[in-house]
Amino acid sequence: MSITRKDFFESLAQAVCQSVSGTDRVTLYLRAEDSDFIRFNRAAVRQATHVTQGFATVAVVQGSRRIESSRSLTGRVAEDTAALLADRADLIASLAEVPDDPYLLLPEDVTSSSRHETGALPSPEALVIATTSAARGLDFVGFYAGGALVRAFADSRGSRHWHHVESFHFDWCLYQQADKAVKTAYAGTRWDPDEFARRVATGAQRLPLLGLEPRKLSPGAYRAYFTPAAMNELLGTLAWSGFGAQSRRTGTSSLSRLEHRDAQLHDSFHLKEDTAGSIAPAFTAEGFAKPASVNLIDAGRAAGTLNSPRSARQYNLAANGANAQESPEALSLATGTLREADVLSALDTGLYVSNLWYLNYSDRQACRMTGMTRFACFWVDGGQLVAPLPVMRFDDSFLRMFGEGLVDFTDTAEMVPESGTYKERQLMSITTPGALVADWKLTL
Structure with a gap:
C-alpha cells in the first residue's frame, strides 16, 4: 500500500489513536511524498531518481505533559503499525519523567478537513522530451522536483485531517560562459509545456546580452x-x-x-x-x-x-x-x-x-x-x-x-x-x- 494513500494513513490512525490508560490524548502526524527528481546538464539527463518516503510522529499527552517520537515508515501497514504501537508504549512509559509544560496548548475542538488534489504533472519521459526540445543547442543546467506531497493528522478524540497535493518546481540556468547565466524557474500544480518552452526561449533571448561589456555603476x-x-x-x-x-x-x-x-x-x-x-x-x-x-x-x-x-x-x-x-x-x-x-x-x-x-x-x-x-x-x-x-x-x-x-x-x-x-x-x-x-x- 502506498505511503501517500489516505487508506494507509487511516489504517495507522485506527490502531494508534486509541484512548489509552495513563493518557489524555494520543496523536499521529504524517509527512509523506512520492517524488521524481531529475537533474540536467547541457540539456541532457545527468541524474534521475524517484523517492517514496514517509515519516510518522506519535505524541502522547497527560495534563500539561507531552512527549513525541518520529520514525520513517516502510509502507507495509502491519509492520508500521507494530512499530508505532511500540513507540506509543515507550512514550507512555516515559511520561512520568517529563516535566509539566506551562505553555502547552492543544486544540480543544474536534475538527476535520480533507483536501485531495491530483494536479497535472509531467511524466519523467514527457519532462525529458520537453526539456531536450526547448533547450536544444543551449547550455541548460537544471533541477526538477515534482510529485505528490501529503500531510495528515489524527488524534484519539476523533480529529482527522488529510492534505494531498501534487506540485512541481523546475529551476534552471542557461549559461553564456563561465559564471554568466540567465536563471529561470517554473513551478505550480499544472504543467504546461508551452509555458515552459516560452520561459526557456525568453532566457535564451537574453543570453547574448551577457556577452556585452558590463555597465559599471557607482554606489x-x-x-x-x-x-x-x-x-x-x-x-x-x-x-x-x-x-x-x-x-x-x-x-x-x-x-x-x-x-x-x-x-x-x-x-x-x-x-x-x-x-x-x-x-x-x-x-x-x-x-x-x-x-x-x-x-x-x-x-x-x-x-x-x-x-x-x-x-x-x-x-x-x-x-x-x-x-x-x-x-x-x-x-x-x-x-x-x-x-x-x-x-x-x-x-x-x-x-x-x-x-x-x-x-x-x-x-x-x-x-x-x-x-x-x-x-x-x-x-x-x-x-x-x-x-x-x-x-x-x-x-x-x-x-x-x-x-x-x-x-x-x-x-x-x-x-x-x-x-x-x-x-x-x-x-x-x-x-x-x-x-x-x-x-x-x-x-x-
Whole structure:
C-alpha cells in the first residue's frame, strides 16, 4: 500500500489513536511524498531518481505533559503499525519523567478537513522530451522536483485531517560562459509545456546580452524593477522575524516600527498568510485547524500576527495555526496595476533585477536589508535591456523601498514554492507580483 494513500494513513490512525490508560490524548502526524527528481546538464539527463518516503510522529499527552517520537515508515501497514504501537508504549512509559509544560496548548475542538488534489504533472519521459526540445543547442543546467506531497493528522478524540497535493518546481540556468547565466524557474500544480518552452526561449533571448561589456555603476540610488524571484528573496527575509507574535512582543521583530506606527508602507501594500490559496495544509502538526487567511499588513499598516500555540498561551492570544517558529508558510502579496508587458517601458532607465541572494539584515530594528544581485541583472535605458550588470551589493530599508519608494506592483502574481529538498520536499510558498521601486540603494 502506498505511503501517500489516505487508506494507509487511516489504517495507522485506527490502531494508534486509541484512548489509552495513563493518557489524555494520543496523536499521529504524517509527512509523506512520492517524488521524481531529475537533474540536467547541457540539456541532457545527468541524474534521475524517484523517492517514496514517509515519516510518522506519535505524541502522547497527560495534563500539561507531552512527549513525541518520529520514525520513517516502510509502507507495509502491519509492520508500521507494530512499530508505532511500540513507540506509543515507550512514550507512555516515559511520561512520568517529563516535566509539566506551562505553555502547552492543544486544540480543544474536534475538527476535520480533507483536501485531495491530483494536479497535472509531467511524466519523467514527457519532462525529458520537453526539456531536450526547448533547450536544444543551449547550455541548460537544471533541477526538477515534482510529485505528490501529503500531510495528515489524527488524534484519539476523533480529529482527522488529510492534505494531498501534487506540485512541481523546475529551476534552471542557461549559461553564456563561465559564471554568466540567465536563471529561470517554473513551478505550480499544472504543467504546461508551452509555458515552459516560452520561459526557456525568453532566457535564451537574453543570453547574448551577457556577452556585452558590463555597465559599471557607482554606489547610489537607482530606479529598479524586481522580478517575482527577486521579490521572493526580499519577502523571505522579512519572514524570518517580521510576523511572529513573540518577536513583536519581545521587540525583536524587523517590523517593530510598523507595529508601533513609527513607519508605514505604501497604501497598496497588502500582505497575508493565504493558506486557502496555497499548497500548504490547513492544519498543524498539533492538530490546530488554520484559518483560510491571516491579514498581516493591510494598506501598508501592521495588521495581525502569526500566533503559535506557545505564544498564544504565554501572551493570552488566540492561536491561529502558526508553526513553532511563527514563520509564514503561504505568504501572498497583493498585485498592482502595472502590466507585465509594460515593465521595461515603466522602468525606462534603471535596473532590471532578476535575482537576489545572500540576503540578511544590516539593521533589523530598522528593517534594513543587505544582499547581492545575482545572475542576469541588466541596465535598462529607454525601456530596453542594453547591458548586463556586474554583481552589486544593496543596503536599503524594506520600509522605505515599499513605502515612499514603491511605484507599483505588476498586475499578475507568481507562486514561488520553497525549492529545498533536504530530507524532504516542502509545502511552503510565497506568491508575489513583480515590483517597481524608486531610489534603490546600491553600496558597491
